[in-house]
Amino acid sequence: MSAQFNIRRASSRMVSVLQRELDLPRFVAATLVGRGIDTPKAARAFLFPSFKHDWLDPYLVPGLGDVVDALEDAVRKGHRILVFGDFDLDGISATTVLTRGLRELGADTVPFIPKRFEEGYGITAAALERVKTYGPDFLVTVDCGIACKAEVKLVQAAGIDVAITDHHEPTDLIPEGVPVADPKIDATCPSCVLAGAGVALKLVQALGARFGKPYLWRDFVDFATLGTVADLMPMLGENRPLVIEGIKMMNKAPRPCIAALLETSGAVGKPLTSTNLSFSLIPRLNAAGRMGNADLALNLLMSDDFDEAYRLATELEGLNDQRRAIEAELSEIAKVQAAEIYHGQRALVVAGEGWHEGVKG
Incomplete structure (x- = not known):
């Protein structure tokens, strides 16, 4: 064709x-x-683009005010808050942004990423069992949860308060009776271009203002940039100043975890751009979730000690090598299969028993 x-x-x-x-x-x-x-x-x-002219009022995100109200109340009461994310880099970045932000506000906060193979995507019964072991009073999602109507009821039944933040398209499974913030709930919302990490950044902005730290969110722009670029969000609207400022932070004064990644990936001394991020830092951070346990990438992004970060980044480099080897093998198998079954049809599907769930895509 x-x-x-x-x-x-x-x-x-x-x-x-x-x-x-x-x-x-x-x-x-x-x-x-x-x-x-x-x-x-x-x-x-x-x-x-600039934050001054292009970064919009966080309260334009539908439902964000309700989530901020609930989180402010939880923080002031000293409740333990669990930030429930997703195992791709947007989810990991969003979890990092909100966890770090809440801790800066004095909150007892636990980050949580479900295990891809054992617990699955989003709030599941299996993930909830592990959530309970942390003893949270409040669970807030980032980059997931907009379609967890039934699962949220399970969380509530366990005596845990819930709030949802996401950026995915809403369906008829939007949780009910809890605060829900998602820019795509309203098709006219100008913040609908944001990734999950961008929504988390908005949440920190609004929450920080409630506690006398209105510019706290600016400290986490680099993390939100990683999630935005990794999730292939359009470089329009608010994403433009976000990514420009985030890359500027990483180039000018990378924090220890970013510096360690640059060192182990061989990217030291090379200016980062939105393009080469996709071939350097992002695949390595994504590798952890793809291979089954995103905690390695999360722990790295949560680390402010270079020696610890370098150790984690080195481990992540090895995991990424494994991911690439599996990907190369599956790619060759898929090409052979495609050559055998393709006869000019307009659609082509290849599949195989036992193909690695986190890599085959």
């Missing part, structure tokens, strides 16, 4: 205006105009 390209026509007059006003190469100006960014003001906003 031949590829088809639809080329948007760009007004020559507007292209010339952008060229002149912003001193841009013609192909850049034409690309902007073709994408509907056809005034100098709009082009400047797109090319030079």
Whole structure:
């Protein structure tokens, strides 16, 4: 099937205006105009994003105020709060952001990531059994939970208060009777481009303001950047200043855990970009969850001691090597199978018994 390209026509007059006003190469100006960014003001906003102009009020996220109210109450009462995340890097980053934020506010906080193979995705009965061993009074999800209507009732039945934060599409399984924050609940919400880590950052922003630390969230922009890029979120709206500032933090003064990752991945001395993050730090951090236990990546991102972080990063490097070896083997098997069964059909599915659940995708 031949590829088809639809080329948007760009007004020559507007292209010339952008060229002149912003001193841009013609192909850049034409690309902007073709994408509907056809005034100098709009082009400047797109090319030079900033938190001051582009980071929006966190309370625009539907339900976020209710989650903040519930968390503020839990913190002030000294309740133990469990942050329940997901085993991909967005979930791990979101868990890191909220756990670190809550601890900075004095909260007794436990991070928790379910085990991929033993407990599955999101709140499950198996995961809940391990959650109980931490003795939490309050469970707040990040990057998951929007479709856990029945499971939330199990958590409540265990005597644990619940709040949900997520960024996935809502269904008819939205939990009821508990605070739920998800920008995609309202299709018109301008924060719907955010990853789970971005929503967690908004939560820390709003919660920090309640405790006299309105800029606390800025300390965790680098973590939210990792989750945003890893989850392939569109580089539009709030994600643009977020990723720009996060990469700037990692390049200028990487915290110990990031510095250790740069060292073990061979990326030291090479400027990080949103592109090469996807080939350096992100695959290594994702490897832990793919291989079955995301705690290694979580513990690394929670570490502020370089020696400890370097040890964990070295262990993660070995795990990533295992992941790559399995991926290469499965890829070869899949290619052979595809060659045998493909006869020009428009859809092709390959499968195999025992293919590694965390790698086969």
